[in-house]
Amino acid sequence: MKNTYLNTLNGKPVGSDKTFESLNPATGESLGSVPISTQQQVADAIAAARAAQPAWAARPDAERKALMMKVAEVIKANAPYLADWVTREQGKPLGGLGPDQVPGARFELWGCEVWTQVPASLDLPVELAFEDDTRRDEVHRKPFGVVAAVAPWNWPLLIAIWQIIPSIRVGNTVVLKPSEYTSIGTLELVRLINEVLPAGVVNTVSGPGEVGAWLTGDPGIDKVMFTGSGPTGAKIAQAAAKNLVPVTLELGGNDAAIMLPDADPKAMAMGLFWGAFINMGQTCAAAKRLYVPENLFEPTVQALKELAEMMPMGDGLKDGMVMGPIQNKMQYDKVVDLVDSARQQGGTVVCGGKPAGGPGYFYPLTLVTGLKDGDRLVDEEQFGPVLPIIKYRTVDEAIASANRLDAGLGASVWSTDVEKAKQVASRIQAGTVWINQHGMIHPMVPFGGVKGSGYGVEFGLDGLKAVTQPQVISVKK
Numbered sequence: 001m002k003n004t005y006l007n008t009l010n011g012k013p014v015g016s017d018k019t020f021e022s023l024n025p026a027t028g029e030s031l032g033s034v035p036i037s038t039q040q041q042v043a044d045a046i047a048a049a050r051a052a053q054p055a056w057a058a059r060p061d062a063e064r065k066a067l068m069m070k071v072a073e074v075i076k077a078n079a080p081y082l083a084d085w086v087t088r089e090q091g092k093p094l095g096g097l098g099p100d101q102v103p104g105a106r107f108e109l110w111g112c113e114v115w116t117q118v119p120a121s122l123d124l125p126v127e128l129a130f131e132d133d134t135r136r137d138e139v140h141r142k143p144f145g146v147v148a149a150v151a152p153w154n155w156p157l158l159i160a161i162w163q164i165i166p167s168i169r170v171g172n173t174v175v176l177k178p179s180e181y182t183s184i185g186t187l188e189l190v191r192l193i194n195e196v197l198p199a200g201v202v203n204t205v206s207g208p209g210e211v212g213a214w215l216t217g218d219p220g221i222d223k224v225m226f227t228g229s230g231p232t233g234a235k236i237a238q239a240a241a242k243n244l245v246p247v248t249l250e251l252g253g254n255d256a257a258i259m260l261p262d263a264d265p266k267a268m269a270m271g272l273f274w275g276a277f278i279n280m281g282q283t284c285a286a287a288k289r290l291y292v293p294e295n296l297f298e299p300t301v302q303a304l305k306e307l308a309e310m311m312p313m314g315d316g317l318k319d320g321m322v323m324g325p326i327q328n329k330m331q332y333d334k335v336v337d338l339v340d341s342a343r344q345q346g347g348t349v350v351c352g353g354k355p356a357g358g359p360g361y362f363y364p365l366t367l368v369t370g371l372k373d374g375d376r377l378v379d380e381e382q383f384g385p386v387l388p389i390i391k392y393r394t395v396d397e398a399i400a401s402a403n404r405l406d407a408g409l410g411a412s413v414w415s416t417d418v419e420k421a422k423q424v425a426s427r428i429q430a431g432t433v434w435i436n437q438h439g440m441i442h443p444m445v446p447f448g449g450v451k452g453s454g455y456g457v458e459f460g461l462d463g464l465k466a467v468t469q470p471q472v473i474s475v476k477k
Ligand code: NAD
Pocket: 150, 151, 152, 153, 154, 155, 159, 177, 178, 179, 180, 207, 208, 209, 210, 211, 212, 213, 214, 216, 227, 228, 229, 230, 232, 233, 235, 236, 249, 250, 251, 252, 253, 283, 284, 285, 381, 383, 409, 449
C-alpha cells in the first residue's frame, strides 16, 4: 500500500477522511495519497497561523534570520530526498546541481536553498521620510499578519519557497496550498522545515481549487500570494476584494523573444533554446514565441532544430535525461491541441509535433514556422515544449507583435549591440526584458508581470516590502 502524506497544522501532522492519488507523469503510477482538507481544517490552519503570528513577529530580527538560515540548512540536507520527489511528481529530470547545469530537480532544490538564504540576509531598515526643525517622520515596515499562499505545479517547491520565505522573514505566518498535481513534495518540504520553525509559522492545506478558494476567501487572511493561471488569479482577486485583502498575482505569460537583425544565431542558440524549453516549456517566464528577421530565419531555425533533436527525453530518474514528460493530462491535451491547430492554420512542423505515446505524458520538443500573429499557437500560452518561430520584416513590427497580447511577464531582445537592444527593450510592455538571455531570474532582482500577467513583485528588497505594510511614526519636535 502506498503512503498517505500529511499536512502540517500547528507543527503537527494532519490527515483527512478524503484523499486523492498523486500520479507520476512519466509512468502514470500512483505515488501516494494526499489529504483533501475540509473547510474546518482550512479554518484551523488559519487559526494556528493567527495564534503563532504575534510571537513570531515579536522575535528579534536576528533570531528570525538565524532560524531561516537553519531552514536553508534543512533544505540542503534533504535536497536529495526532495529532488527525488520533484522528479517523480513534477517530471523534470534530476539534472545537475547549481546555476550552470541543466536545470532539473536538483537545480530546483538549489534554488530553494538560495531563495531562503537571500531573504534571510536582507533587511528593511527604518526609512526617514522627512525631517526638519519641527518634526521627524519615519517609515517602519510591519508584517500583514497571516499570508495565504497558493502555488502551481510547474516549479512546486521553488515557488512555494518564494511565497513562504519572504513572508515569514518579516514576521508574517503562512498557510500554503500546493497544486493538487504536485502536493507530496511540497507537503514533505513543509514538514521538514517545521523541524526548525516554531509551530504554526508555516502550515499547509491540500486538495483541489475549492480548498484554495476557502483559504483565499477567508476573512481571517491578511494578504494573498498567488502564482498560477490568469482565470484563477481573477477569481482570487475578487474573493480577496470582498475582505479588502491585498494580493500579489504572478500569472501566466506569453513572452516574446525578438532577435534583432545583427544577432548571432549560432552563438545565441543555446540561450534561446533554454529560454524556451526550460522545464519542458512549463515555466511562466519562458520564451513562448520567437520573432526572427528574414536574414537570420534559416540559420536560427536550423540551430534550434539541432539542439531540440539532441536532448534526451525520458523518465527523469534515469541518468542522462535532460527532458521529462509534460506534468499532467490537461496540459498535455492543450499542447496536442495547439500543435494540431497550428497545422490547420498553415504552420510547418520543423521537428517534433507527434505525441510520443504512453505511458507518461511525453511530447517531443517541437518547433513550428509559418505562423503569424493571431494564430492560436502564437496568441495562446502553450506552457509546454513547443515554440512558434515567426518571421518579421521591421523591428517596429516585431515590437508591436510583442506588445499586442494581454500578457506582460517577460520578454527578451537578442543582439550584438547591447545599447540598441536596450532601446528596443524599453519599448516592450513586460515586467522584465532580458537582453541576450531569457528567464534568468535572480533572488536579488524584483520579478513580476504587467497587464494580464498580474501585479506586485517578488524577490529582492521590493519582494520583501510587498509582504509588509508601512507604518509611519511621526514625532513633533
Ligand atoms: P491554476 O491557476 O490552475 O492553479 C494554481 C493553483 O490555484 C492550484 O493550487 C489550484 O488548486 C489553485 N486554485 C484553483 N482554483 C482556485 C480558486 N478558485 N481559488 C483559489 N485557488 C484556486 O494554475 P496552474 O495550471 O497550476 O499553473 C500554470 C499557470 O501558472 C500558467 O499560466 C503559468 O504561466 C502560471 N505561472 C506563473 C508564474 C509567475 O511567476 N508569474 C509562475 C509559474 C506559473
